[in-house]
Structure formats: C-alpha cells, structure tokens
Amino acid sequence: MTRVLLVGESWFVHSIHQKGFDSFTTSEFTLGGVEFVAALRAAGHEVTHVPCHEITTRVPGTAAELGAIADVIVVSDVGANTFQLPPATFTRSEQQPDRTEALRGFVEQGGGLLMVGGYMTFSGVDAKARWGRTPLAAALPVTVLDRDDRVELPAGAAAETRAPHPITAGLPTVWPNLLGLNEVTVRETATELATCAGHPLLVVGDYGRGRSGAFTSDIAPHWAPAGFVEWDGYGPLFDRTVRWLAGEELA
Template identity: 75%
Template sequence: MTRILLLGESWFVHSIHQKGFDSFTTSEFTLGGAEFSAALRAAGHEVTHLPCHEIVGGLPATAEALREIADVVVISDVGANTFQLPTATFVRSETSIDLIEVLRAFTELGGGLLMAGGYMTFSGIDAKARWGRTALAEVLPVGVLDRDDRVELASGAVPVTSAAHPVTTGLEGEWPALLGLNEVTVKEGSTELARCGGHPLLVVGGYGAGRTAAFTSDIAPHWAPPGFVEWPGYGTLFDNLVRWLGGEVRA
C-alpha cells in the first residue's frame, strides 16, 4: 500500500445569470479527481485529498512531517501561488514557510512526487501556474515553459507508449484519446514513457533519494474524457505509477 497525498483538484464557480433587465448570481464548489482517487483506492492504496483551499492549513510544514503521512505527493491543477501566498504573507506581510520548499525537500529525502497536467499546473493558462519559477522546477523530470503551455486537442489525440518501463507494464494496447495537455521539455537524464499529439505525456526521473514523474494531461475531465477515465488501463497506469514513485517497484 502506498500513502498518497493529492493536492489540488478543486474549484469554485461564481456565475452571473442575466435575464433581460435582471440578473442574479450563483456559486458552487466542485471537488474533482474522484476517478483518480477511486482507482487508487480500488488498487489498495490510501488516498488523502487536500483541495486547493485547504493546502496552506493542511500541508505539513516540514519535509520530515510530510514523510510521516505520505509516500507520494500528487500536485494536480493548482498553481504555485496557492502555496507561496498564504494569508499571513499576502494580507499581513508576514514571513511564512515556503511550502514548495517543503515539497522539494520531501522529494530529496526519498518521497515520490507526481505533477499532473491542467490549466493550473506546469506553466498553465496565461502562464499563471508559475511552477517553472519555483524550487520545484529543479525537482520535476521535465522543463516548464515560460509562457502559456496548453496544447488543446479538441479532436482528440491517442497516446502512444515510447519506452518499456515498470510504469507502462500492462499498457501495451491502444490508449483512449485525450483532449489536451501541457507542453513541456524532457530533461536530460529523465525517461519519456509516453507521448500524445507529438508531445511528452508521461516522463519519469529522480531527484535526490526520491523519484519524480510528470503526467502532462488531466487525471480527470476535462482533458481526460470519460473514455479515458473509464478505460481499464487508467487504473493500471496510475497504480503502476504510484507504486514506482513510492519505491515499491524497482527500476
């Protein structure tokens, strides 16, 4: 069993409804990533989910404390500002612990780290995710672009496996199509395991005593459509990946 801490995968939507002269607003909160968490729990793993607004208060303040509760940390669709601009700093101009440095040290000490794609990971939409300008840039097995890095694939693109590895075991058949991903570069010393639409999709590497991975598309809709998250290989892929990241599988 691998202990997985999922960070992000949540959002608030505030809508304005205009009906002739009059308007009203509605708000809703969505907790995403249910398919990812369910697949990993079904494979026997322990999954704890910290949505975006709970990261500052819920993420341990030291790498050692984080190692006590997690073997693998997954960052999905949440930008660097969430980690680096807590209320104490942004509102009261007080110094705070840099939680991204905690993640860097966690990996260096032997933890597993996965960054999954989305509008607020890697560089992200309008380059707002900003991960390439943080300490995690040296940890990731891929290079982060300094611009909007989205590759929208509205007509769909079928991923292809590009290297044999414990993570891709059991995934020899055709994968379902994806609808987009973040463009990245593969760092020297890292291994690209799959491509999609001519871009790296799955890349693994190492940092210090830890293992790292980048899955550049979504782990859930919208870039990962129902055909992908319902694919039997979906559970196999992420089960293999977290086992490898957590050190259960040798490579």
C-alpha cells in the same frame, strides 16, 4: 499500502444569470479527481485529498512533516501561488515556509511526487501556474516552459507508449484519446514513457533519494474524457505509477 496525498483538483464557480433587466448569482464548489481517487483506493492505496482552498492549512511547510503523512504527493491543477502566498504572507506580510521548497525537499529526502497537467499546473493558462519559477521545478523530470504551455486537442489525440518501463508493462502501445496537455521538455536524466500528439505525456526520473513524475494531461475531465477515465488501463497505469514513485520495484 502507499499513502497518497492528492493536492488540488477542486474549484469554485460563481455565475451571473442575466434575465432581462434583472440578474442573480449562484455559486458552487466541485471536488474533482474522483476517478483518480477511486482507482487508487480500489488498488489498495490510502488516499487523502486536500482541495485547493485548504492547502495553506492542511499541507505542512517542511519536508519532514510531509514525509510523516505521505509516501507520494500528487499535485494536480493548482498553481504555485496557492503554496507560496498563504494569507499570513499576502495579507499580513509575515514570513512563512515556502511549501514549494518543502515539496522539493520531500522528493530529495526519498519521497515520490507526481505533477499532473491542467490549466493551473506546469506553466498553465496565461502562464499563471508559475511552477517553473519555484524550487520544486528542480525536482521535476521535465522543464517547465516560461509561457502559456497549453496544447489544446479538441479533436482528440491518442497517447502512445515510447519506452519499456515497469510502469507501462502490460498496457497497450496506444491509449485512448486525450483532449489536451501541457507542453514541457524532457530532462536528459529522465525517461519519457508516453507521448501524445508528439508531446511528452508521462515522464519519470530520480531526484536525490526520491522519484518524481510528470503526467502532462488531466486525470479527470476536461482534458481526460470518459474514454480515458473509463479505460480499463486507467487504474493500472496510475496504480503502478504511484507504486514506482513510492520506491517499489515493480515486477
């Protein structure tokens, strides 16, 4: 059983309803990634989901503490600012551990890490995600661009496997369509396992004693439509990805 810590994949929406002269507001909170969590739990993994607004209180600030609670950490659709600007630093100018350095050290010391695409990972929308300017960037198997890196594919584009690897063994060559991804470049030491619309989609590599991966599209809507998250290869893909990142030698 692999201990998986999913970090991110949540959001608040505050809406203004304008009705003639009058208006009112509504607010809602959504915890995303349910398909991903369900697939991993069905495969026997222990999954803990920490939403974006709880990162500074629930995600430890050192590599050793991270290793005590997780074998694999999945960072999905949450920007680096959330890790580097806790309230103590931003509002009170207090020194705090850099959680992006803790993530890098976690991989270096033998942990597994997967960064998943979205509007707030890699570089992200308007380059606000900023992951390329953090210590964790060194541990990723891809290089993060220093600009808005979104590749929007509203008409859909099929993913395709590129190189034989234990993670993709048993999966078809062509996967269901995706609706977008983050543009990255593959490091020379990494292995590109799948592409989408000519861009890297799934890339893995070693870092220190650990392993890291990049899945540049979404694990849930909107970039991952129903055809992808309901695909019978969805569960095996991420089950095997997590197991490989945890150091298991897959058959």
